[in-house]
Every structure is written in structure tokens, then in C-alpha cells.
Amino acid sequence: MRIQPWVQIPKYRSWERAGNRPKPLQRSESDPFLSLFSEPPSRGTLTRIPDNYAPMDIQIARWIAEFMILQPIDDSVVNALLYVLPLSDNDLRLKKAILLRRISSEVSNGSVSERVLESLERIEELEYMEGNSILESMKEAYCAVAVDCTVRLLREGPDKRADYFDSVKRTWKVRIGEMISGKTGLVSEQFKEALAQIEAAKWSATGCQNVLNKDTRNDALRLLKIFLNEAREAMIPSFLEFAAEKMNEMGLETNDFSSVSIPDQVGLGQRAASSTLIPEGDKNSEMPINIPAEDGKKVMLHSSSIARMGVDTACNKYDCLPTPEVSKIQEALKSSTSDLQTLVKDPLLDALHIAETVLSNTARENMNHKPSEENQDKVDAAVSSHDNEGIVEVQAKNSNIGNESSSNQNMPRPSLMERNSTAHTYEWDDVQDRPEGSSSHSEKLHLPSPKKRAVSPLKKYETMKFARRRKTKRWSSLEEETLRAAVEKYGRGNWKFILNSYRDVFEERTEVDLKDKWRNMTR
DNA sequence: TTAGGGGTAGGT
DNA sequence: ACCTACCCCTAA
Structure with missing residues (x-):
């Protein structure tokens, strides 16, 4: 099984269905990823688990992901998990949950940026794909965020006026202006009103003052919270929470899962998710509670979720879960937030990370040569005498994850010529369909040593995929x-x-x- | 997290 | 071929 490293969130495509307009904003091409941040983790912060370690079922991964997204833990931890779990790219609800969490994270920091705007747009896109209607609160929140993003620059003072006009142009004239004409899902009457005010601010001092007098930040935050609450109400409880509740109700021992049955519709707990994500006061009514498990670890659950899920106790006409999967859920439930944090920092992963670094060079070569495993034997027998490749040789010999976990700093770093493909530079978007070979490199047969092959499973993940140089972007x-x-x-x-x-x-x-x-x- | 060394893409 | 803006890496 090959791990799908990042699930892709669709670009906002309302423009396409609304007409043949181009994208309203020049968006990062490196942000198609399903994560809490707009970029993949920087190389070196994470690694992926090779499949011989964790041939995890895709459904199990989803359960864990949906559960963790709801937890009030650091974004980077959740992000790390999203990175290592083999998640399906077609899970729209999971994508929506992640987008909601992105928004929640910003809201809890008290900040409102264009990222929120974009997240809302993507949620709208997902709702459209699922045939759902758009919450009014979402439209209002979207409008408020757009206003705040724009007005913020105006507050910066007269010297920021140029920025303000730029923002007006970008955010309103292009993005929202076209949304209005395109009648896309996020457009409301409020838009036109707000747009008029912004226009006024653009041209007159009084209009300017009107806009400045409004506490747009608070409006945006308030409306976002309302939206998140409503989104929460609309969601279905998470599978793991449901399972935990069932266990709790039935007084099951943690290893006696087999009689727990799960309704089909229980899936992604975004309702519960939001309850953990709404900042400060809003979540008082739904504080997470800890349920002690038999081994002393605790299971985080949400009181409201439990209350709501309790209804189906009598409706046990659902299929029973297969035992092996159930025990995996059990493990997930028994793992508390801190346990999972330590998982992310697990020494094994550190070791894998080191291996990833060390292997970066050879992985790239494999990318170019694609020697089969059988051929590697012959290839190993050959000795490279190519001048420039000495460093590479040394590195390959040190690439044993098993006994070289000490420090990659002690190893010779590959030269940048090596770290960056000599033949072709791939952008983030290229990674799925990269060409298999490179003629310019074909004679450089500095080859994998036996030690390198000891860690060959890692190669399968083409770890260098995510270590490519960013596309150069000129400063405006x-x-x-x-x-x-x-x-x-x-x-x-x-x-x-x-x-x-x-x-x-x-x-x-x-x-x-x-x-x-x-x-x-x-x- | 910042400062600084250094490689590279892309322009001339 | 040369230049330099941009990017990456890593010590502190």
C-alpha cells in the first residue's frame, strides 16, 4: 500500500461554474494540501511511516484523523498526524473538518486573515460538491472577514493608503466583485452593502471614517464564531466518539468491543469538533471530559456529543464491527492527546527523519535511474569512478538507519547540486506526475551500497517529493x-x-x- | 528565531 | 557567461 501523503483540497472553483472567469486571486500553487497550514511541513519536521511499519487501513486512519482534528491540541500535532496518516483524497467531510479547524485556529488567536476567507471559499466549494446549501451565518462571516481584511490596512495610517487601495482592488473588485456577478454561494445582500461602503471609503474622507468607525475585527470574529457554532450543530458525531459513548453506555471493558455497533451515518464529528475549537467562552457549555480507561489513560469526550449520541442505545440493528478494526479504535481511544503528541515525537519517527535526510540524495538518484531491486545488485557491484561523486558515495555508506541514528550533522551533506535535481526542478504541483528518468544523469552510476538497501522501504515513499525548492516568487x-x-x-x-x-x-x-x-x- | 553562508533559477 | 534575487540550510 502506498501512503497518500497529503489529501488535496480542491481549489476554489465557483468561478468556473459561475462562468469562465479566472481565479480571483493569485493563490499559492503550493497550497493544495489538506493540512492546518497552507504548506506541507517543512522538510525535517516530519517524516512518513514506511508501509512495512504501518500498513494502516485507510478507514482506521480516517477515524484517527477525524478524532484528532477535534482535539484541543496544538495545530502542529494535528498537522503531523494528517501528514503521516494514509488518508483518502475523496473524503469531503474530513476536508471540511480541517478547513473548519483552520478557521477556528485563527479565530482563537483573535486574528482574521485572508486565509480565513480562502478557507470559507473552500468550504463553500465542498458544500457545493456535496449538494449542500450554504449557511447564512457562513455568508455573513465571509462578508465580515472580507471587510476586516480590507479595512485593516486603512487603519494602519495614511502611509498605508496605497496598500489599502491594493487590498480593495484585490479583495473586493476582483474576488468579491466577481462573486457577486457570478452569484456564487457565499454572496449575500450584505455584500453589496458592504461593497458600497468600501467604495465610499475609497473615494471620500467621510466614507473612510465610516469604515474606520466600525469594529470590523470583532464583527468578523463574532460572526465566525456563530458560523462555527452552526456548523458544529450541523455535523455528525465522530466515529470514535460514538464508539466511546457506546462503550461507556454498555459498560464494556476496553477490550470487549465486539458488541458495539455503529450506525452508518456516524462519521466525521465536526459538530463535536467545533465545540472543542470554539475559543474561550463559547465552549464552556461543552467542555471536554476525560474518561479513565482501564490502563489509566484517558479518553477525551464531549459531554454534548455523549448526550446526543445516547439516543440510539436501543437501535442496535447495525452491523457489528470486525474485531481487529475494533481493537484499533480501542487503541485510538485509549490514547490521550499527550500520548499522541509523544507519538509524533517518537524516537522511531526521529530515526526515520534522519534516514529521510540521509536518503535524500540516493532517493533522488533512484528517481532519475529507477533501477529495479534486481538491478541494484548488479549496480552495487559496479564501482562509480565519476569524479564529482565522492561525497555521494560516502553518504550512501552511512545511510544505515539502524545504526546511524546519531546525527545527520556528522555526515557529509550532499552538495546542493545533488540536493536539487540536476536535470529538472519540480514544483509542488508536479509531484504526482514526475517523469521517471533523466538522461543527463544516466552515466553517473554511483550506486547504492548494501547498507543503503537496508533502508530501501523508505525509498518507496519518494520522500524527496516534498523537499523540492519552492517556486520563486518575485517580491511585489x-x-x-x-x-x-x-x-x-x-x-x-x-x-x-x-x-x-x-x-x-x-x-x-x-x-x-x-x-x-x-x-x-x-x- | 535569527544571522549568515552559500546554491540556484532566471534574466541580461 | 555573468549577475543577483530568491531560496535553503544550519549554527548559535
Whole structure:
């Protein structure tokens, strides 16, 4: 079984069905991934589990994923799990749950950015694909977020006026303006009203003041919370919570799962999910509770979910679950949040990560050569005498995950020539259909040593897929101006802070990018 | 998280 | 071929 590393969330396509318009915003092409963040984990933070370790059933993975998405734990932990689990790409409800969590995460930080806007658009797209109607609260939230994103720049002061106009242009004239004409799902009457106000702000001082007087941030947050609550109400409980509830009701021992039956419609617990995700006061009524399991670990459940799921106790006309799967669920339930956090930091995974790093070079070569396993024997017998390849040889010999777990820093790093394919650079979007070979590399038969083959299972995952260089994106004048002003305001070196302060301007940038750009600008 | 070294893509 | 903006890596 091959692990599907990231589940893809569809790009927002209302534009297509509304007409033949282009995408409203130039979006990151590196963001098709189903994760809490808009990018895959940086290389080095994660690894994937090779299939000889975890030939996990796709359904089990889904249960775990849906359960973890609901937990009030750090996004990075959830993200890590989403990365390692073999999730189906067709699970629209899972995608929706993740998008909701993305929004919730921002809301709980008190921030509202264009990312929320985009998440809402994608949810709308998913609802459309499922034939669902759009919640009114979602339309209102979308409008409020769009307004706030725009007005925020206006508040920055007169020197930000240029940014403001840019934002108006981007967010309203293009994105929302076209949505109105396209009559897509997120459009409401409010839009036109708000659009009129924004237009007024654009052209007159009084209009400007009207907009500034509104607490758009709070409006956005409030409406987002309402929407999340409603979304929560509309959701079906998560399978694992349902199973836990059943066990609880029936007073089952944790290893006596076989008599628990599950209704088909129990799936993704987004209703419960939202309850854990709504920030602060909103979740008081539905605090997670801990149910002690027999081994002392605890199971997180939600009181309201339990109350609601309890209804079906008598309706046991559903199919019983197969025992092996049930015991896996049991394991998932017994694992508390902290257990799963430690799982993510498990030494095995660390070791795999090291192996991934070490193997990056050879994996890339395999990509180019694609030698079969049988051929590798012959190939191993050959000795590479190619000049430039000495480093590679040494590295291959050290690529034994089993006994070289010490530190990849002690190993020679592959040169960048090696780390980046000499023949072709693949963008994030290319990864699924990369060509199999590279002629320019065909004679360089510096080959895998036996030790390298000891970790060959890792190769199957083509771990380098996600370590490709980002597509170069030129800095816009808006970005440059914003950076200049920000450095003046906050000082050089506070890159993270600056990035967070202008998230919507520095889309797809990292703090390192800001630092590098400043270095260039001041050279 | 930041600073700095250094590789690379893409433009001239 | 050369330049440099952009990107990646890693020590501290």
C-alpha cells in the first residue's frame, strides 16, 4: 500500500461554474494540501511511516484523523498526524473538518486573515460538491472577514493608503466583485452593502471614517464564531466518539468491543469538533471530559456529543464491527492527546527523519535511474569512478538507519547540486506526475551500497517529493514597501513579528524570506 | 528565531 | 557567461 501523503483540497472553483472567469486571486500553487497550514511541513519536521511499519487501513486512519482534528491540541500535532496518516483524497467531510479547524485556529488567536476567507471559499466549494446549501451565518462571516481584511490596512495610517487601495482592488473588485456577478454561494445582500461602503471609503474622507468607525475585527470574529457554532450543530458525531459513548453506555471493558455497533451515518464529528475549537467562552457549555480507561489513560469526550449520541442505545440493528478494526479504535481511544503528541515525537519517527535526510540524495538518484531491486545488485557491484561523486558515495555508506541514528550533522551533506535535481526542478504541483528518468544523469552510476538497501522501504515513499525548492516568487512593490515600513516601525530583526503583523501582505513568505529580502534591499 | 553562508533559477 | 534575487540550510 502506498501512503497518500497529503489529501488535496480542491481549489476554489465557483468561478468556473459561475462562468469562465479566472481565479480571483493569485493563490499559492503550493497550497493544495489538506493540512492546518497552507504548506506541507517543512522538510525535517516530519517524516512518513514506511508501509512495512504501518500498513494502516485507510478507514482506521480516517477515524484517527477525524478524532484528532477535534482535539484541543496544538495545530502542529494535528498537522503531523494528517501528514503521516494514509488518508483518502475523496473524503469531503474530513476536508471540511480541517478547513473548519483552520478557521477556528485563527479565530482563537483573535486574528482574521485572508486565509480565513480562502478557507470559507473552500468550504463553500465542498458544500457545493456535496449538494449542500450554504449557511447564512457562513455568508455573513465571509462578508465580515472580507471587510476586516480590507479595512485593516486603512487603519494602519495614511502611509498605508496605497496598500489599502491594493487590498480593495484585490479583495473586493476582483474576488468579491466577481462573486457577486457570478452569484456564487457565499454572496449575500450584505455584500453589496458592504461593497458600497468600501467604495465610499475609497473615494471620500467621510466614507473612510465610516469604515474606520466600525469594529470590523470583532464583527468578523463574532460572526465566525456563530458560523462555527452552526456548523458544529450541523455535523455528525465522530466515529470514535460514538464508539466511546457506546462503550461507556454498555459498560464494556476496553477490550470487549465486539458488541458495539455503529450506525452508518456516524462519521466525521465536526459538530463535536467545533465545540472543542470554539475559543474561550463559547465552549464552556461543552467542555471536554476525560474518561479513565482501564490502563489509566484517558479518553477525551464531549459531554454534548455523549448526550446526543445516547439516543440510539436501543437501535442496535447495525452491523457489528470486525474485531481487529475494533481493537484499533480501542487503541485510538485509549490514547490521550499527550500520548499522541509523544507519538509524533517518537524516537522511531526521529530515526526515520534522519534516514529521510540521509536518503535524500540516493532517493533522488533512484528517481532519475529507477533501477529495479534486481538491478541494484548488479549496480552495487559496479564501482562509480565519476569524479564529482565522492561525497555521494560516502553518504550512501552511512545511510544505515539502524545504526546511524546519531546525527545527520556528522555526515557529509550532499552538495546542493545533488540536493536539487540536476536535470529538472519540480514544483509542488508536479509531484504526482514526475517523469521517471533523466538522461543527463544516466552515466553517473554511483550506486547504492548494501547498507543503503537496508533502508530501501523508505525509498518507496519518494520522500524527496516534498523537499523540492519552492517556486520563486518575485517580491511585489507592495511587499517591499510594507517590509520597508515595518522595519522602520518595528526594527530590523523582528522578522517573525513583522510577518505576523502583515500576514495578508506577505502571503507565502516566511520570516527567513523577509530577512533575506531585507538583506537584498539594503545591499 | 535569527544571522549568515552559500546554491540556484532566471534574466541580461 | 555573468549577475543577483530568491531560496535553503544550519549554527548559535
